Amino acid sequence: MAGSAEPFLRLEGIRKDFGAFTALHDIRLEVTQGEFVCFLGPSGCGKTTLLRIIAGLEAQSAGSIHQGGRDISTLPPAQRDYGIVFQSYALFPNLSVFDNVAYGLVNRRAGRAAIAARVAELLKLVGLPEAGAKFPAQLSGGEQQRIALVRALATSPGLLLLDEPLSALDAIVRVHLRQEIRALQVRLGVTTVMVTHDQEEALSMADRIVVMNQGVIDQVGTPLQVYREPATPFVADFVGKVNMLAGTVEAPGRVRIGARSFACASCNGSAGRNVRAYLRPEDIVARPIAEGDANIIESKIEKIEFLGSYCLVRVAAPELEGQALTVYLSLSYLSEMGLESGGSMKLRILAERMRVFDA
């Protein structure tokens, strides 16, 4: 957190029980003004529940929420200050796009002309200036979600909550719209919390990612931190592809895997302890291979999965007790070297990138 400035949103000790089941355990989180934060996790991890607690749509069982310096812990939704967008769009189907966007404005007793101007401005903001007279059903899914977004932003709330806003859309629209939402958020500077189970979405949009698992926050960090320095095995496994290798601690800073020993800062603990080393596929490279490098291993190609410009190559490394590794190799490299299933090749392990956790 930058400086000592009061965070815009502060969650303290949030717990949520559903009967005997505890959906959230002691959640603490601070979000600064203008930040875009993603709650990322598998279904059932409590991320949506946490968002609904921030919105006041669910009541927490314990803990407090402060927003903009105000304790909102016990306020009903109508007295909090946020706009919300749901996966289902939740556009009022019998109202025109104009009336949908103006829905919250009408209640503020703004003049008719002022409302019309504001709606026009908002529709232009999302590139749908002509859509006002249409019904939601006449728009595509992506267009409907844009309308839902500006409806939530119409009253200029201090906080924007997005509950899996892109999950109902098809892949191409999704990729396009996520950049659009991010650009709009940067432009308006509105503090935003988004819930998603799609790690790619979180990595590409968020300032910070909150990775959740079974009602607990596993890690909070920038997308790069979460990807490169996962704090727990769960984070390493859930965000991005990863190879998992069983080994033991040789000495602080050295891990032994099979017959080989690697230098790795994240390896600590007492010698002889069983550990698991997590390694991204891109951290195993095919070149440059320099003679005498301690991190080079021999491997046998088991299977090549063609994915277009690059391939997912599964290899077995005899020196690592035959443990399997998955590596990304470009198609051109494979054909240049004439590699195919059953062949063997040298690979270099970027050992410093390895994350070592207790087994």
Added chain:
Amino acid sequence: MSAVLQAAAPRQRVHWSDRVAQLLLAAIAAALATFLAGPLVALLAQSVQAKSGEFVALDNFFAYFGTPALADSLWNSVWTSLVVTAVVLPTAFAFAYALTRSCMPWKGAFRTVALTPLLAPSLLSAIAFIYWFGNQGVLKGWMQALGVEQVYGAPGIILSQLFSVFPHALMILVTALSLADARLYEAADALGTSAARKFVTITLPGAKYGIASAAMVTFTLVITDFGIPKVIGGNFNVLSTDVFKLVIGQQDFPKGAVVALFLLAPALLTFVVDRMVQRKQTSMLTARAVPYAPQPSLGRDAAMTAVCSIVVLLMLAVAGMAVFASCVKFWPYDLSFSLRHYAFGIVDGEVNTAMINSVVLALWTAVAGTAIVFTGAYLMEKTRGAQWLRAPVQLLSLVPMAVPGLVLGLGYIFFFNARQNPLNFLYHTMAILVLCTIVHFYTTGHLTAVTALKALDAEFESVAASLKVPFWKTFWRVTLPICTPALIDISRYFFINAMTTISAVVFLYSPDTRLVSVTILHLDEAGEIGAAAAMAVLIAATSLAVCILYLGLGRLAERRTQAWRLTK
């Protein structure tokens, strides 16, 4: 962490607009408690009291079984209901199968005719069968040739019930059979399955819950019906007529309460089974199912047309006889056209006031009932807070389906006729008839409203709250317009049932609030069967006219509120 150390959960403050919703829900709960739970408790209490009022535990029940005549009625009720169920079920299934799974022509017409019994009081069919097979019946000789001495009694009850419950069974089975996944049939075809095997392995299992439900509903409707045995039962006693005789004739309230409880038992059982069945049925069909569209098949379609034609002709013969008999001068001697039965019924039978009363009752029920039912369903589905009220309201919204009209009406007597009840002033008023009829038909209306509301995005209310729009604005601008077709359905259902019902109101009307449906019973008792037929036809005609009006209303509402559905 030990539970003792945990601070109390922070309670969200209640927004004043939510408070309004909670108060309304409390009002609905109070109304259901007063007008449903109260009478039922009064009935239960009555069954364990002596006539003098002291507590006698189960003595009334023992006394009941000690009276051979009454115990006979129980058996009579059960076996006639079983026979009717056994005949109606396969017939209605074939009919429903023809409507949903064949390419039979004139489906709309077949369906319409098959549903006509819903428009009239159930006893219309009893009157018609008296004209066919009664003492002066046209086909009395045929019947006696078959060895049946007279129609009054079990034969008449069974025949009349077949006619009047057919549409109820049909509707359930049509719903069950229209839930078919075409992919199953395509898979079976790809494996070269015979038609018979497809029927046994796909069609029947797919409809089994509907069949169970239809059987239970048929049985319950027959055993609790009052009009038919009253008119054509003769000396053949059944439970429902016993209740009437005990309560109205002998003023033996405790024993009447005991018999009423026997009627409540199968209805309650049906209700429980039906709820379980419904849950299973809806979960069977996934969102990805492909709707089944029947392909033409000459043999099957011809057979189906033949079966449906026979059923429809029989139904027309029954309904037609009632209409015909109501329009002849002097059955069976002078069959020339005359409206004298109508004139007699309306003038001498004072049906003019009764007709007005019935329409007033139906209008009030249609308007107030729809408003109450929809408000209740909305508050349950779409508002927050007051959790402790929700389970009781949910239960009370479903219970009316399990309470036969006779039982409800009897409960109303015991509850509202009690001098110490501050609501005693309602007794013998139009208001109590309206309230009783709303409660009687509450569940179907409630379920229709819930289905319509569930189809709406669950997050509308959350969005509105985030935009600081109070719930009633969203209710008015979004929920209500989208649900208009459901509102019209509910309102029509209330109207038609209020027009045709007899069972509950027969205990509650006063000389000033006589209803046409009840008047039919009196005309029949007075031997004026022609006038009785005329009045039953009059009710059917009114219902029909109202249905047509509702159809127009529906079209209009569709154009005004559903425009967004048609665009694309």
